[in-house]
Amino acid sequence: MEKKFTNRLIKETSPYLLQHAHNPVDWFPWGEEALQKAKEEDKPILVSIGYSACHWCHVMEKESFEDEVTADIMNKHFVNIKIDREERPDLDHVYMDAVQTMTGSGGWPLNVFLTPDTKPFYGGTYFPPVRAFNRMSWKETLYAINESYRDKRDEVESQAENLTQHIINANSFGISKKATDQISNFFSKDDLDLIAKNLLQSADKEWGGFGNAPKFPQTFSIQFLLRHYHFTKDDDALKQALLSIDKMMQGGIHDHLGGGFARYSTDAQWLAPHFEKMLYDNALLVSILAEAYQLTGQEKYSETIKKTLAFVERELTSPEGGFYSALDADSEGVEGKYYVWSKNEIDHLLGNDAELFAEVYGISGKGNWEHTNILWLKETIEVQAKKMAIDEIYLKNRLKYCREVLFKHRQTRIRPGLDDKILLGWNALMITACCKAYAATGDAICLDMAVRNIRFLETNLRDSKGNWLHTWKNNQSKYLAFLDDYAFLMQAYIHLQEVTGRQEYLFAARNILTKTIDEFSDEDDTFFFFTSVLQEDIILRKKEVYDGAVPSGNAVMAFDLLYLAMIFNERLWLKRAEKMLISLDKVVIKYPYSFSYWAGLWQHMVTGINEIAVTGENAFTIASLINKNFIPNKIMQSAILPTVGMPLLEGKFNDENETYIYLCRNYTCERPLKIIDDLILLLKN
Secondary structure, eight states: OOOSOOOGGGGOOOHHHHHTTTSSSOEEESSHHHHHHHHHHTOOEEEEEEOTTOHHHHHHIIIIITOHHHHHHHHHHOEEEEEETTTOHHHHHHHHHHHHHHHSOOOSSEEEEEOTTSOEEEEESOOOSSSBTTBOOHHHHHHHHHHHHHHOHHHHHHHHHHHHHHHHHHTOOOOOSSOTTOHHHHSOHHHHHHHHHHHHHTBOTTTOSBSSSSBOOOHHHHHHHHHHHHHHOOHHHHHHHHHHHHHHHHSTTBOTTTOOBOSEESSTTSOSEEOOEEHHHHHHHHHHHHHHHHHHOOHHHHHHHHHHHHHHHHHSBOTTSOBOOEEOSEETTEETTTTOBOHHHHHHHHGGGHHHHHHHHTOOSSOSBTTBBOOOOSSOHHHHHHHHTOOHHHHHHHHHHHHHHHHHHHTTSOOOOEEOOEEHHHHHHHHHHHHHHHHHHOOHHHHHHHHHHHHHHHHHSBOTTSOBEEEEETTEEEEEOOHHHHHHHHHHHHHHHHHHOOTHHHHHHHHHHHHHHHHHBOTTSSSBOSSOTTOOSSSOOOOOOSOOSSOOHHHHHHHHHHHHHHHHTOHHHHHHHHHHHHHTTTHHHHOTTTSHHHHHHHHHHHHOOEEEEEESTTHHHHHHHHHTSOOOSEEEEEESSOOTTOGGGTTOOOTTOOOEEEEEETTEEOOOBSOHHHHHHHHHO
């Protein structure tokens, strides 16, 4: 069907930008054409940032950007730029900081007004079409901004200058005054205990997770607590970590039919999710599920890993082997419609099993969410079987059959929109997750997904000069890779090597590390900028240190530096990793929920790193068995034959090519071992 309006976004590949290609708004993508137009016409720039799976982005589009009267105002007075935050996270970071500084909060959609030289002077998130929620309407906002820009230009430019300077100043991190040459005295076990205590103070002891609604998975906090238990046997840490995982698995945030997890829960009980499914969330959750399985041996974690990766393979994997970004929260313009059920549907589809299924999953005629039903387990199936006096195995089999029936029917519904762009960093996170899942479960499908994906990335996300690129779609790769991309990619290569024994993955990681140091380092060689020196279309280069929905790129860089320093015996890399941690001083301890990935690195510094080498003809088999164990503070290499350039493997082969396990820690090596149980015993000691 012919569209009434088509703007410049029609030439883009981003699903989010294409969603706005037929708005009456004269949208530009971020680029020289739009920026030059603003200067020539002396107009303020409206930058509107969102992503394809964002529910409120859809709402604002429908209410305002599809309205011709509103579009006329925007087109007359502004140069309008649409940005996909997932394609250009660098721009999103800068302008999100500006809005948070101005308003005290942020989120998406993000709408920011800039001077023609791209400096922000006003902004906010969602603006309604009429006054509501104590917010000005979008039209009122547009008129007010235009009037201020026209009549109070000096004030606008002064505000823009002051705001930009504030963001620049906030981007500076001071080095701790503590001496950095006494590393062994800086990191202490008491610090780890205090981090755990501070995390547990914000923990929901009944429903799991941390803080109040809305609840996000906070996988790094859970990971820290799992590892804290491993090192200290602190039962409270383990209890809260497993409670959080279990309640998410039981909750509506977990897709009980198709596998995978939604972005977050809008309530404290994990019942009602914001239904979008993001690749990175599922990657990070698979990673902690793998650790929970290694630590406890409970099959429910292995089963959830399998179902989650089956969802990723079925719905988020391209024919070429790349992983797509997300599934929308909406279908047919309604949030969650694809996933929810009426009692009548359940009765019709399940017949005699409907009553049993409804009781277990909390389904009723009035509904448990907006007059409809989300599948949700208030208690585990095991507990419910006892309460109902039903054989547990029988109940599980009946429920499995019911889920299969409902899943088959759900497949006939109109599906949520797919964001099919492929992002380097998020794919790397999923590679790491697949490797950790393979290590824990031994399921070869996990490893196949990881290996196929790294081949895809190596083939499609590098340019002719050897630069890695951020995004790929329709055989087009674009935008220079950001720090997160490089950091997560190095981490992925590290994990690939641990589960395959292929040393070329470590050489690839080393090459990326040296490039990142050259192109992303800050002035004093401590932290790393989010953008490389090669990128020029941004008003400032930010340094991100907070862990958010994904770990801080700087935190993962510290991990990469620490790991690769020990692999390649590069002391300067180790010193830099230590300097990064020390530079954050006590904020990691005081605010662990914002620095929980960093807190995990703190654990490494305190507990020490176990350097494990396995050599000989059965090295890969033995390494695979070692990987099934929970050894979070390790680096491991395995090789059948000697490999040049790998210090950890040097001198560890014998003429008979017998298989031996070598353990070194704290600059001391143990005697060679042949039996894995002996290694585990040494590690416990």
